[in-house]
Each structure stands twice: as structure tokens, then as C-alpha cells.
Amino acid sequence: MENSISRRNFLQWSAVAAAAAAGLTACSPIAATPENGGSESRAPKTLVENGQWLTGACMNNCSCEHSRCLLRVYVEDGVPLKIRTDEEDEDTIEVPQRRACLRGRAKISDMLSPSRIKYPMKRKNWSPENPNGELRGIDEWERITWDEALDIVASEMQKAYDNYGPKSILAAAYSDIGEEYFDPIVCLLNAKGGALHHELGTVSLGAWPLTELFMVGSLFEAPDALTLEESQLHFHFGNNWAANKAGNTAYQLQHAKEMGGKIIIVDPWLNQTAAALADEWVPIIPGTDTAFCLGMMYHQIENGLYNQEFLDKYCVGFDKDHMPEGIPAEMNFKDYVMGVLDGEAKTPEWAEAICGVPAETIRRLAEEIASTEKIDFFAGQSTTKIPAGEQFAQAFYTLAFMHGTLGTPGNSVGWIGTHEHGYSTTPYCFAGDYSNGAGLNPANPLNPPSIVIPNWGAIEDNESWEKLDYTECWQSILDGEYGRDVWPGGKRPIDIHVIYSGGYENSLNSLPNANAGIEAFRKMDFVWGANPFFDASRQHCDVVLPVCTWWEKGNYAWSVNAESVYWADHVMDPLGESKPEGWIAEELAKRLGLDPKTVNTMTDNERTYYSLAGAIKMTDQATVSYEPLFTLTQEDIDALGVQAEPQQGAITVDEIKEKGVFKMPRSKGDALTYVPFANFIADPENSPVATASGKFEICCGTLAYFVNSMGYSTISPIPMYQIGDPEQGQGTQTEEFPLLLWTPHSLRRAHTVNDCVPSLREAYPQECFISTVDAEARGIKSGDLVLMTSPHGKVLRPAKVLNTIVPGAVALQDGGWIQIDPETGIDLGGDPNILQAPKASGQSSQSWTGTLVQVEKYNGPLTLDPDKHRPVPTPLGVE
Ligand SMILES: Nc1nc2c(c(=O)[nH]1)N[C@H]1C(S)=C(S)[C@@H](COP(=O)(O)OP(=O)(O)OC[C@H]3O[C@@H](n4cnc5c(=O)[nH]c(N)nc54)[C@H](O)[C@@H]3O)O[C@H]1N2
Ligand SMILES: Nc1nc2c(c(=O)[nH]1)N[C@H]1C(S)=C(S)[C@@H](COP(=O)(O)OP(=O)(O)OC[C@H]3O[C@@H](n4cnc5c(=O)[nH]c(N)nc54)[C@H](O)[C@@H]3O)O[C@H]1N2
Ligand SMILES: [Mo]
Numbered sequence: 001m002e003n004s005i006s007r008r009n010f011l012q013w014s015a016v017a018a019a020a021a022a023g024l025t026a027c028s029p030i031a032a033t034p035e036n037g038g039s040e041s042r043a044p045k046t047l048v049e050n051g052q053w054l055t056g057a058c059m060n061n062c063s064c065e066h067s068r069c070l071l072r073v074y075v076e077d078g079v080p081l082k083i084r085t086d087e088e089d090e091d092t093i094e095v096p097q098r099r100a101c102l103r104g105r106a107k108i109s110d111m112l113s114p115s116r117i118k119y120p121m122k123r124k125n126w127s128p129e130n131p132n133g134e135l136r137g138i139d140e141w142e143r144i145t146w147d148e149a150l151d152i153v154a155s156e157m158q159k160a161y162d163n164y165g166p167k168s169i170l171a172a173a174y175s176d177i178g179e180e181y182f183d184p185i186v187c188l189l190n191a192k193g194g195a196l197h198h199e200l201g202t203v204s205l206g207a208w209p210l211t212e213l214f215m216v217g218s219l220f221e222a223p224d225a226l227t228l229e230e231s232q233l234h235f236h237f238g239n240n241w242a243a244n245k246a247g248n249t250a251y252q253l254q255h256a257k258e259m260g261g262k263i264i265i266v267d268p269w270l271n272q273t274a275a276a277l278a279d280e281w282v283p284i285i286p287g288t289d290t291a292f293c294l295g296m297m298y299h300q301i302e303n304g305l306y307n308q309e310f311l312d313k314y315c316v317g318f319d320k321d322h323m324p325e326g327i328p329a330e331m332n333f334k335d336y337v338m339g340v341l342d343g344e345a346k347t348p349e350w351a352e353a354i355c356g357v358p359a360e361t362i363r364r365l366a367e368e369i370a371s372t373e374k375i376d377f378f379a380g381q382s383t384t385k386i387p388a389g390e391q392f393a394q395a396f397y398t399l400a401f402m403h404g405t406l407g408t409p410g411n412s413v414g415w416i417g418t419h420e421h422g423y424s425t426t427p428y429c430f431a432g433d434y435s436n437g438a439g440l441n442p443a444n445p446l447n448p449p450s451i452v453i454p455n456w457g458a459i460e461d462n463e464s465w466e467k468l469d470y471t472e473c474w475q476s477i478l479d480g481e482y483g484r485d486v487w488p489g490g491k492r493p494i495d496i497h498v499i500y501s502g503g504y505e506n507s508l509n510s511l512p513n514a515n516a517g518i519e520a521f522r523k524m525d526f527v528w529g530a531n532p533f534f535d536a537s538r539q540h541c542d543v544v545l546p547v548c549t550w551w552e553k554g555n556y557a558w559s560v561n562a563e564s565v566y567w568a569d570h571v572m573d574p575l576g577e578s579k580p581e582g583w584i585a586e587e588l589a590k591r592l593g594l595d596p597k598t599v600n601t602m603t604d605n606e607r608t609y610y611s612l613a614g615a616i617k618m619t620d621q622a623t624v625s626y627e628p629l630f631t632l633t634q635e636d637i638d639a640l641g642v643q644a645e646p647q648q649g650a651i652t653v654d655e656i657k658e659k660g661v662f663k664m665p666r667s668k669g670d671a672l673t674y675v676p677f678a679n680f681i682a683d684p685e686n687s688p689v690a691t692a693s694g695k696f697e698i699c700c701g702t703l704a705y706f707v708n709s710m711g712y713s714t715i716s717p718i719p720m721y722q723i724g725d726p727e728q729g730q731g732t733q734t735e736e737f738p739l740l741l742w743t744p745h746s747l748r749r750a751h752t753v754n755d756c757v758p759s760l761r762e763a764y765p766q767e768c769f770i771s772t773v774d775a776e777a778r779g780i781k782s783g784d785l786v787l788m789t790s791p792h793g794k795v796l797r798p799a800k801v802l803n804t805i806v807p808g809a810v811a812l813q814d815g816g817w818i819q820i821d822p823e824t825g826i827d828l829g830g831d832p833n834i835l836q837a838p839k840a841s842g843q844s845s846q847s848w849t850g851t852l853v854q855v856e857k858y859n860g861p862l863t864l865d866p867d868k869h870r871p872v873p874t875p876l877g878v879e
Helices: 005-011 014-027 107-111 146-163 184-192 208-216 225-230 249-258 272-277 289-302 308-314 333-338 348-355 359-370 390-403 462-466 473-479 514-523 581-591 604-613 634-640 653-659 678-682 701-710 758-763 772-778
Strands: 052-057 070-076 079-084 121-123 141-143 169-172 233-237 262-267 280-283 375-379 412-414 498-501 526-531 543-546 556-561 564-568 616-620 625-628 661-663 739-742 768-771 785-790 793-802 809-811 851-857
Touching: 052 079, 052 564, 070 107, 079 107, 121 146, 146 169, 146 498, 146 526, 146 543, 146 581, 169 184, 184 581, 208 390, 208 701, 225 249, 233 249, 233 359, 249 262, 249 272, 262 272, 289 333, 289 348, 289 359, 289 390, 308 390, 348 359, 359 390, 375 390, 390 412, 390 701, 473 514, 556 604, 564 653, 604 634, 653 661, 768 772, 768 785, 772 793, 772 851
Parallel strands: 169 498, 233 262, 233 375, 262 280, 375 412, 498 526, 526 543, 739 809, 768 793
Antiparallel strands: 052 070, 070 079, 121 141, 121 543, 556 564, 564 661, 616 625, 739 851, 768 809, 785 793, 785 851
């Protein structure tokens, strides 16, 4: 930290800086000793605290919108100086502390990073007459006033609407993901006539959502956190909860282990979770779990090691006598596995040749599954982020169906983690909705929140075809068309002139084929961004508007985890001249001839009110009933100055403000315990699952129809192993690109967020993880600079040689900040998306895993300082 540029820049910051720098010293080693390891009341006596401990939201996207943690922030004279976490209650498995991880605890350095955009800025060589687009990302910047910035944005937007229409504008921003990621600037675009969004499908959920929905009839099923310990075996594909499921999921797994559960983790590397918790690690070539599962199921079928009764009663499609209507009997799963359908038996030897797991291990694990009564089957999101990833999801569910014990505590199948963690469709408690619209049309506060599912299209759903898919959007913009021939009307022409790079996403850094993204940005007439950080997307703009963060807004109750509701205080005043999106949207509305109130429908106080008034708490799992969470007195209402009626709830507003969090009181065996599929198993006739047949569908015509209608890849109604893409994944390697890239999520970051924090950079250098075998073959040692090359770009990084990752595959972790060397075009920052192939697949999910790459020892002229010493990007020239 001492050497880091961030500290130096930090010191230049007049008032904020001086106090904050003092705080850094004050909180260094003293804050973490065992003597003061408790609550703030036990804080070091030597330090006089004249300030206040507040609750700062941790809005990192760890765990795909879920399970955030508690940050207690000490603020003096308006400056956040120290950070602690949940130390209030006793930590138990029933009501665990909501402790933050290293990323949350480094949040002050993130919030006050030199990478914050503090003023409206303009790229020096941009003008309406001559945009000099080729300079995007390398030009200098100058500070302008808010009025100048808003006038430029409004006039360029008006020009695009007048000359080319709404579809000439790309909204690279979250639009409708709910209150936590609510961006009124997108509401402004909608009010003005709309824009083209790049949000068809998903980059995040892989092939899970529609496979689960159509095969089991519901979404986001997961074991109750408190019944996890009842499983005798946790059979997990791609589990790294200790690193990438925020909240308490890893703690729950540790507890389950202490209670006697065995943990097997199948993963291409010995990740942090496997190292800490697994009884057995099964190394596997990424993207080949389908073959592995088929090999196990062959062995089970051959030896009668499965539950025929369960399959007959609860499933369709396993064998020719139990087929769903309308599908020929020969398309049954058993005949496919045994080789009757296609002449190739899916033996463990067949599987070994594809997935690298020895046949004898496959047989042993198949037997272990069959001989264990209670199993928790889990597979991580990334396991289906492969070409035609539905195939693995289909095989995974089928493995659990063949085991045949679902519906009772200790037995589960899912891809979310635990019910506490997940996108639970029946959360135990939830904060009220305060996104736009709710103020105008208050929702019934006792309705559980609806789950927002990313946009998918099937042939019938015309609206979806009006969206670019995330994966291919950059290339589509360059090509001037998007979609597939099979879409209604065929491929769609597009002609984008303006990009709005906004709310809560860093798409240039986070989407595949980033070099094409940069090229697309450079082709535009105008690109504007609104964000707190000068990240890659904002660096490639013409005008950037400084947005204040959650710490600078605040005063809401919020939740994304099924068991807790948090309070977010206003922790500090907006940095520099940064403003909330609502203000920006209103100012632009005025300039674009719109009524500001139609784009920003609520005042700040109204938002606070709705977040509290709509908050709910479950009273009964069986009937899914709720009561209001907060008591709101006339005094509370008057303090907010809103028109409303008092209400009676479980806790007071003062209580949540004081603690920062409401935790659902839980105990083992309580009335809130959730057992997935229990009703269906108890009474399949009267409580069918919501699939086409009313049963679990091993042969699932709806899924195949839906996926195939999108035109990205072809799957069968039964789980099959087929190479999903001719240029990606196991079986498609070439001499030029012999290695498979995969991109696990990093402890250093939540995607790209926090990458500007030197202490996190120091703790987790961004390295190319390579196996001993592949490194030796190339003369590479740990620490050597290596050049990673794919057909889409080049990245320079130090190598980390490991004997704990599978040969044939290399890993570069998601989220490194792009930094292109202008001479060579090589990325020095280590963003895997410079390399990643844009591969929309299946249900329009990006198949990250298996991009073909080569790795070589680098002998060129470039050098690379350790990440912790590399300066973070700032909009230079401004103070
Ligand atoms: N620290 C941190 N946590 C995060 C995030 C972050 O950026 N940083 N991002 C959050 C978000 S938005 C999401 S979507 C989730 C993603 O959650 P995950 O999908 O669980 O995340 P990954 O780290 O990509 O993968 C988890 C594990 O699966 C393994 N894996 C990858 N491919 C395969 C495969 O083909 N087969 C098998 N068997 N294993 C495989 C990886 O090696 C890794 O150990 O993480 C969330 N949590
Ligand atoms: N190669 C590769 N790429 C991947 C993945 C992978 O595994 N490998 N994973 C994919 C997955 S699962 C996901 S979910 C996506 C995530 O992709 P993104 O959502 O694009 O990633 P983030 O880095 O989370 O972007 C967060 C943005 O929010 C901004 N931000 C932070 N705080 C605030 C705030 O208070 N207010 C506002 N307005 N903005 C704020 C940050 O500056 C940043 O621009 O990435 C995908 N990309
Ligand atoms: Mo994600």
C-alpha cells in the first residue's frame, strides 16, 4: 500500500483525502487484534471515536445478484475511515453472522479509489462535427461542467432519435433487473422512444434456467440451509462456494461436513473450496461433465444400481415404456446410454477418453452414489457455460432422478447453492420494491417478490427478437445484423450510432470478444457513460457522467438474500460532483422535452418509504404467507413527509437502523423448513410438477423445441453427449490452439469491481494458471511472463504453474481490467474477454468455457510490474 499510486492520488484530495488518509493509518493493524475482535463497543480504547458507525451496503455482484453481507462503516466528518462487519449476534448455523469477505472489507479503498469519476468529463478530441472515434480509449480527457455535459448528451441523443430512430442507440445498461440495480436513465431512454438492448439470454446463468424449468417444472430449487447436514454425501460439480458464493454457503457446507457429510468435488482445478472442504477432488477436463455423468449412469444401468420405481412413478423418458406423448419410443435415455440408439455404448472407458477421469474412478463413484441414501447433488453455474450446455444440465438432473430419493430432507438437486442463498422463489423476508412505477402503483406489500428472469425468446415471443444477445453483440454491431436465419423474418439489420454505457455493468470488459467491442465503440458517432468508476467501458466513451455509489445514496431497506433484509445508510456525501442516476435522468428529460417525473417517479423519501412499507417476512412455508416486516408509526411517516397510513410489523425502523440487518429467526425443523419437491413426491397425482407431462422429464420435448428454435445450437430431448460447437471445447483443439481456456471467478474481485484496490491486487495477482505438464512442455516456470493467444486477441500475464489443475486447460480469472498496449495491441491487464470466443449457445447463454488458446513463454520487449504496483486508470488531467 505504501508504494501505491492510489495512496498518492488519495493524498491529493483536499478535504476528503486528508481525513481518509489519517483513517487508513488509524485502522491498520489495531482494528484486527483478538482483544477487540468483537463489536464496535469493544473497539480499541486508545482511539477516540468522535464519529458514527453506519451501515454501508455491499453491492458487489458476488453470487449473481445474491447473498450480500453486512458492512459497518465508521464515519468521521463525513469520511469513511474504518470498516467492520457483523459482530453483533452469536454466530450459529441457524442464525449465522452476515460477515463480509475481503472484498467487502476493502470497500473503503474501492469507494475512494482514484478510479472514481468525480466530475463530468469529455474526451479532448471529440466534437459533434468530428468525433475522432479511433481515439476512444487513448485520448486525453478534460473536465467540463454538468450543464455542458448534459447539453452534449441531450443534443447527441436527440440527433440520433431524429436522424436514425431509437434502434440506432444501444443501451449497454441494466434496465429491468429490479430495485437494487435500478437505472432511471434507462427509463429516460424508454420514455424517449426506446433503444436497442443487449440483453437476450444470459452471460451468467449458463444453460440452467430453461433446463430446470422444463425438466422439473420450477426454478432455483435448492436445499434448505438447515437440512444440508442431513445429506450423507454432497456430490458437487464445479463448487467453489468459499470463493464465489457470498454469504454463508461455504459455512453451511463446512457445518454439513462436521456433521458427517462426505464432500466430493468434480472440478478442473483444486479450487479453494475443494482444498478446504472436499474429501475427494475429481479432476476433470472443463466442459466434459456430460460424458462423465453418462459413464456413471451406464455403470449404474448395467448393474441395476438405480431406482426403477422412482423413475416409473415420477419421471418420463427413462426407458421405452415410459415415454412422454408425441416422442418416438426409441428416443429413450436408457437405450441411448446403452448404445441401442446410436450403436455406441457410453461406457466408463468411452467417458474417460473424453473427460479424463479414469474409468475405474467413474465406476467407483457411480457405485458410491447408488449405495448412499441421502445425496445433495449440486453443479455450479459455470458447469453449463459451455457450448450446448443444456446437455450437461440434462445429464445432471437425470443422475439425481436415477438415484431416486428427491423430495425428502437431505436429498436435493440444484445449481444455486442453498435455499437461503439463492434466487429463492419463496424468500423468508424481503425489502419493498422502490423501483420506478411502484410509487405510482403501489404493489400489494404482502406479495412475495416476483423473480426477474433474463429475457429469452422462443419462436412465439416476438419481443425477445428485438434484443441483441449479450454474447455476440459487438460483432453484430460491426456486421450490421444480428440473430439467426431461423428467427421470425430471419436475421435483423442494425445500424448503431450511439452507445449509452451505463448502470451497473462494464460490458466492454465483461462480454466476450472485447477487441471487437472496442472496435464497435470506436465506430460510433457518440458514446456516453454514466458510472462511478473509470473502467474500460467508460474509458472508451466521449462524455462520462460521474454517478454516486450506494454509499452516497442510501436510506433504503434492501435485500437479495432469502433470509435477511439490510439497511443501507447514507454513508458519505457524493464524491466530487457525482450525482444519483435519478437526478441525471431528470436533467436529461428536461433537455429532451420530457416530463422529469415520468422518468424518475419517486422522491428519495418515497423510495425510503416504499422500501420499508413493502418489506415482508414469512410466517408459514406451507401456505407461503407473509406479514409486514416493519412497524411504521405516524412519526416515521411524518419524518419522511409522505402520505401513508401507519402499519404494524415485526420490528421497528430504529431496530434495523441500529443493527443494519434483520435476520430471519430460524431453527432446525421449524415451520419454515423448505424441502424441494416434497408435495409432488407425496402425491404426484394431485401435486404434479409444472412440466408438460406433470412429471420430471428425462426426455423433454419442450426444452429441445425451445432451445433449437433459437438457432444457436441443437440439442436432443434426452441428455446426450455431442460436441456443442465445432470451434470450441474438448475435441475441437487445433495445433495452433491446443489448450482449453476457462475463467473461474476471482477472490480479488466481483467481476470487474474492486480491481482498482491495491491490497486485493497484492493478495491475488491475476495469473495464467497452467498445469505442470503443459508448462514443462513449453519451458514455462511460475512467474514467467506468458503470452496467451486466441483467434480473438492476446493477453500478457505471469504464469502460475500448478500441479493441481488438469493438463490441457488453462485458467485466467474473470474480471481483470483491460489495459491495451497501444504499440502491440496486447492486453496487459489480463481480461479473459480479450481471448474469449463469442459463442451464444443453447438458450442464448454465453459459453465461456473451452475457448481455444495457446500459451507461450513471452520473449518480447514488454515488461509488466506486479499488479499491486500498476497504476489504476483515472480520467487524467483533472483535480
Ligand atoms: N469472488 C467472486 N464471487 C463471485 C463472483 C465474482 O466475480 N467474484 N461472481 C458471481 C456471479 S455473477 C456468478 S454468476 C457466480 C458464478 O458462480 P460459479 O459458476 O460457481 O463460478 P466459477 O468460479 O466460474 O466456477 C465455480 C467452479 O466451477 C469450476 N468449473 C468451471 N467449469 C467447469 C466444468 O466444466 N466442469 C466442472 N466440473 N467444474 C467447472 C471452476 O473451476 C470453479 O472452481 O459467482 C458469483 N460469485
Ligand atoms: N470471461 C468471463 N467473462 C465473464 C464471466 C466469466 O466467468 N468469464 N462471468 C460473467 C458473469 S457471470 C456476469 S454476471 C457478468 C458481469 O458483468 P458486469 O455486470 O458488466 O460486471 P461488473 O464488473 O459487476 O460491473 C459492475 C459495474 O457497476 C459499476 N458500479 C459499481 N458500484 C456501482 C454503484 O453504486 N452504482 C452504479 N451505477 N454502478 C456501480 C462498476 O463500476 C461496473 O461498471 O460478467 C460475465 N463475464
Ligand atoms: Mo453472474
